[in-house]
Amino acid sequence: MRFSSTLIAAAALLSSAEAAYKGFNYGAFFGNNQAKVYNDFRYEFEAAKALPGTNGQFTSARLYTMIQHGTTKDVITAIQAAIDTNTQLLLGIWTSAGQTIVDNEISALKTAITKFGTKFTNLVVGISVGSEDLYRITPTAIANGEKNPGVQPAQLVKYINQVRTAIKGTGLASKPIGHVDTWTAYVNASNSAVVSALDFLGVDAYPYWETQHANSIGNANATFYDAYKQTVKAGKGKPVWVTETGWPVSGPKQNQAVASKANARIYWEDVSCSLIKGNVNLFYYTLQDIQYTTPSPSFGIKPGGDLKAVSPNFDLSCPKVSYTAPFLLSSLLSPLLLLLMYNLFIVSWVVHAMLSALSTEEPLLALPSHSPQPVAPSNWIARANGM
Ligand SMILES: *[C@@H]1O[C@H](CO)[C@@H](O)[C@H](O)[C@H]1NC(C)=O
Ligand SMILES: *[C@@H]1O[C@H](CO)[C@@H](O)[C@H](O)[C@H]1NC(C)=O
Numbered sequence: 001m002r003f004s005s006t007l008i009a010a011a012a013l014l015s016s017a018e019a020a021y022k023g024f025n026y027g028a029f030f031g032n033n034q035a036k037v038y039n040d041f042r043y044e045f046e047a048a049k050a051l052p053g054t055n056g057q058f059t060s061a062r063l064y065t066m067i068q069h070g071t072t073k074d075v076i077t078a079i080q081a082a083i084d085t086n087t088q089l090l091l092g093i094w095t096s097a098g099q100t101i102v103d104n105e106i107s108a109l110k111t112a113i114t115k116f117g118t119k120f121t122n123l124v125v126g127i128s129v130g131s132e133d134l135y136r137i138t139p140t141a142i143a144n145g146e147k148n149p150g151v152q153p154a155q156l157v158k159y160i161n162q163v164r165t166a167i168k169g170t171g172l173a174s175k176p177i178g179h180v181d182t183w184t185a186y187v188n189a190s191n192s193a194v195v196s197a198l199d200f201l202g203v204d205a206y207p208y209w210e211t212q213h214a215n216s217i218g219n220a221n222a223t224f225y226d227a228y229k230q231t232v233k234a235g236k237g238k239p240v241w242v243t244e245t246g247w248p249v250s251g252p253k254q255n256q257a258v259a260s261k262a263n264a265r266i267y268w269e270d271v272s273c274s275l276i277k278g279n280v281n282l283f284y285y286t287l288q289d290i291q292y293t294t295p296s297p298s299f300g301i302k303p304g305g306d307l308k309a310v311s312p313n314f315d316l317s318c319p320k321v322s323y324t325a326p327f328l329l330s331s332l333l334s335p336l337l338l339l340l341m342y343n344l345f346i347v348s349w350v351v352h353a354m355l356s357a358l359s360t361e362e363p364l365l366a367l368p369s370h371s372p373q374p375v376a377p378s379n380w381i382a383r384a385n386g387m
Contacts, residue, residue: 020279021088021125023060024048024287025244028076031293033068041081047307048287049085053317057276060088062243062283064131066108067094073104075112079120084293090123090202090243090283092180095130095159097149106166113170119267121171128178128202128243129160134185134194153191160197178202180243183227186234202243203231204285207267208257208297216256217263220247221270241281245271249299249313259297265314267285273318343359 024043029035036044048058068074082089093105109127112120130295131303135141136150151159160177164355167173180202185191207215207223224245231240247267248259275282289295290304301312 020276021060021090021241021281021283022054022057022276023062023088023283024058025062026078026287027063028063028065028067028078030291031289036078036294038077038081041078041318042085043307045081045085045087047302048302049087050308051301051312051316053312053315058284059086059257060090060125060283061226062090062092062128062201063288064092065094066091066105066112066131068108073111075108075115079112079116081128082123083116083119087123089123090125091128092131093129093159093163095151095156096133096136098149100314102162106162109163109172110166110170113167113172118171121175124172124175126176126178126200127163127172128180129163130156131180131243132182132185132204133179134188134191135182138184138188140184146381153194157193157197176200176239178205178241183231183234186231195236195238198238200239200241201231201235202241203228204244205231205242205346206245206247206285208254208259211255211257214256215254217247217258217266220257220263220267220347221274224271239281241283242275243283244285245282246285246299248299249303251295259311264301268314268316269319305317358362 024044026041027036030040045061048061049056050059061078063076066076068076077373079089081087091109093102093109095102125222130151133156134153136146136148137152141150156179160179163177167175176199178198178200179194181204183203183205186195186201186203195348205224205227207213207220207227209215210223210227211218213223228240228242247264249261249264251259253259272282272284275316284301286299288304288307289298289300289301294304301314301316302310303313304310
């Protein structure tokens, strides 16, 4: 039927035009320093896609390193897991530990390109060279007890150029290169050479930690958007991706910021939902952080326990766009407008229905008998052991 195929085409166009990346941050190891292996990453990526209330939208993963934890330069097993679960990747190159480690990161990146080819490169949405390294060298970070050395801006520019050279002529050549840092790093004029070297700016913003400001949950949305807008300004037209943000579900009070599930829900509804609506790339922090440790504060959407079995700590749905309000309002205005609104309503309803039908997730590949593990007394099991 021509009508419906046109609609499908329109819906497909609409969905590709609307494809901002939505995902989480995935560390390379658990809280006890145990390396995550293929099954762990795969389990996490599948759990993210199956989160209730999110329509399967969280299909992207930000990594901090290309290196499998505990090895010198083996490719991180998250890559194979991403390929097998069709998860988009914001790659990370760790730059807070010197040139030798960066060399190893680049070596692993090249190995992944050679080993996996387009199966890998087609999933890559960007490469972040570094993560909060400029923040780490500031007096604020050092006063906050930061122990990682970070990196000077001139050296970071060198690393960025090394990665650019490494991907030249490969399947990653056209992928944007960015860096992740705090808004304070981007507005700092001493770091302007870094901004100039980037294709996009990744910003990590946590109103909870903004203890110098009025940082209650009531101000959190405004505080977040202030950081975001400062970064946009510093970027001088370059895209800004939200690479980390979140509100803790538990932990100590920071100035006026109270960590609680209820406040995390408010933060999600205000900040995450508005970013999703505004089509901004978003990597929330985080899916689950109670994994063989008890972090305080804890930012996990999911509590401790078997990641797929436990329910989220708070509702992850976003407010629905209302069609009735403008529709009713229009009837007060003019009959013609009423007709127009009515037609728009029908079309958007049909497109929405088509989109939901199209986005129906394929059944997850069957994994070798995974049965939910009983939650250990310590409440720390993050995955199905023995998978
Ligand atoms: C500004 O950036 C420079 C270079 O990264 C850094 O040394 C300095 O501490 C930063 N200043 C502040 C106030 O953060
Ligand atoms: C959050 O801030 C943004 C940017 O200023 C604004 O558009 C949005 O309406 C705010 N949301 C809430 C719930 O205050």
